[in-house]
Amino acid sequence: MPFCRLPWSATAGPVAALLAALAISTALPLHAQQPVAFTPAGEVFSLKLPAGEGGGRAGATEANGTVQFIGTATVLIRYQGFTILTDPNFLHKGDHVHLGYGITSERLTNPAIDFDKLPPIDLVVLSHMHEDHFDKLVQDKLARNTPIVTTKEASESLKKLGFTRSYGLGKWDQVEVEKGEARLRITAVPGRHGKAGMQALLPSVMGSVLDFGQGKGAPDYRMYISGDTLVYDDLKTIPQRFPGIDLALLHLGGTRIMGVFKVTMDGKDGVQLMQIIHPQRTIPIHYNDYDVFKSPLADFAKEVKAAGLEQQVTYLAHGETYTFTPRKR
Numbered sequence: 001m002p003f004c005r006l007p008w009s010a011t012a013g014p015v016a017a018l019l020a021a022l023a024i025s026t027a028l029p030l031h032a033q034q035p036v037a038f039t040p041a042g043e044v045f046s047l048k049l050p051a052g053e054g055g056g057r058a059g060a061t062e063a064n065g066t067v068q069f070i071g072t073a074t075v076l077i078r079y080q081g082f083t084i085l086t087d088p089n090f091l092h093k094g095d096h097v098h099l100g101y102g103i104t105s106e107r108l109t110n111p112a113i114d115f116d117k118l119p120p121i122d123l124v125v126l127s128h129m130h131e132d133h134f135d136k137l138v139q140d141k142l143a144r145n146t147p148i149v150t151t152k153e154a155s156e157s158l159k160k161l162g163f164t165r166s167y168g169l170g171k172w173d174q175v176e177v178e179k180g181e182a183r184l185r186i187t188a189v190p191g192r193h194g195k196a197g198m199q200a201l202l203p204s205v206m207g208s209v210l211d212f213g214q215g216k217g218a219p220d221y222r223m224y225i226s227g228d229t230l231v232y233d234d235l236k237t238i239p240q241r242f243p244g245i246d247l248a249l250l251h252l253g254g255t256r257i258m259g260v261f262k263v264t265m266d267g268k269d270g271v272q273l274m275q276i277i278h279p280q281r282t283i284p285i286h287y288n289d290y291d292v293f294k295s296p297l298a299d300f301a302k303e304v305k306a307a308g309l310e311q312q313v314t315y316l317a318h319g320e321t322y323t324f325t326p327r328k329r
């Protein structure tokens, strides 16, 4: 038996305690686990926002939060006084985006809100630099001093476009955000746009975990945004570092480049990622906005039903809002 060969020190004292702790944590289903404070594994940046900026409400004591789906991967998240915009895409039906290498795609939907009608934004979380996530209109109109939390690669592109407050994150790097009493920690987590061999052709992508509240302690609410990723082994490290995810926003669509190469999750992949991450609730986004999206939302709904996960999914049409109340810790 291999265990017999372990040195004594591995079966008693701190190592044994660690093994026991691991046994306990793996015995609990992940969705039943409580979020725990995260010890940073990467670089930590800090962002201080003026308390009154961004049209935020009362702040840290707020009971409910909202996620409004605008279209593509664009959502407006409002909680604890923060107003966060993700992957801003405000082009209209019939407009085209360039995805590199001469590949273009036509938008098939309208954003639920026009860019000019947005409330004041505290910061943008950008998963990667593709025009269906940060389009030409946004490149022109977004205030140059808007804080943008993104990949290192996208941050360099943003600097060239004149944006002065981008935070380029590598895997597990994080930004600690303060706004008055309110606290938010954003961590870059693994994501990969396409299979391993296609890396050189596609922009680097980050998933992100947004931990709201309480500074260094366990968060009040933990949100995960997948970014444009396929399912691969590294994603399993996300729930290990961030157990107890309350809400997952999954970028689906089964995007096909040149009609062949899959570069975002289809319905089946989305369910697979749910089974890896074990979020309390999942909202699919990025599913019908461009003609390169080949896996309709119905694919995901069918897989969700087959997996018996219907109770854990909320479907939002463009413009709809999901309101959440953090569970009691």
Ligand SMILES: [Zn+2]
Pocket (backbone or CB within 6 Å): 130, 132, 133, 228, 264, 286
């Ligand atoms: Zn995309």
